[in-house]
Amino acid sequence: MPTIKSSYQGNLRTRAEHLQSGEQIITDAPVDNNGKGEAFSPTDLVAGALGSCMVTIMGIIAEREGLHLEGLAWEITKVMQANPRKIQEIIVDMNWEKPIKDDKLLQKLKNAAKTCPVALSLHPDIKQTVNFNF
Incomplete structure (x- = not known):
């Protein structure tokens, strides 16, 4: 059974959901690697x-x-x-x-x-x- 379900949101952003708890994490590419740096890389x-x-x-x-x-x-x-x-x-x-x-x-x-x-x-x-x- 999967632990995490993730999807690409566009603009170098991803969203991951911890399936057991429903908690979510968003990642962004860092500024020094073409991203916005608005979330954890x-x-x-x-x-x-x-x-x-x-x-x-x-x-x-x-x-x-x-x-x-x-x-x-x-x-x-x-x-x-x-x-x-x-x-x-x-x-x-x-x-x-x-x-x-x-x-x-x-x-x-x-x-x-x-x-x-x-x-x-x-x-x-x-x-x-x-x-x-x-």
Whole structure:
């Protein structure tokens, strides 16, 4: 059974619907690639998926350990390469105001982030830089 149903809207825009929830995402080509840049680009979604996946898996581990990650925030920087045009690097800066004093738990969370399904699915040529600021 399909997970996502998508359609081309014209003018370098697509619409995707998550069939289980009905939620929709629109993408536009970025300005530097003939688009309007009015929505996430497909490569923005890849970069965003990496951060979301990392934090989701960290959340699973944290909750098992009795830690709640509410308030954890992150910023994504996507670096593109030309010829061929592709993602060169994704930088994830995680910020949390609550320091984790348990070094073993902190290492578990870092390992969980770096081995999330999206991180493991990306081509090894895409550099993944993760900064844990907590």
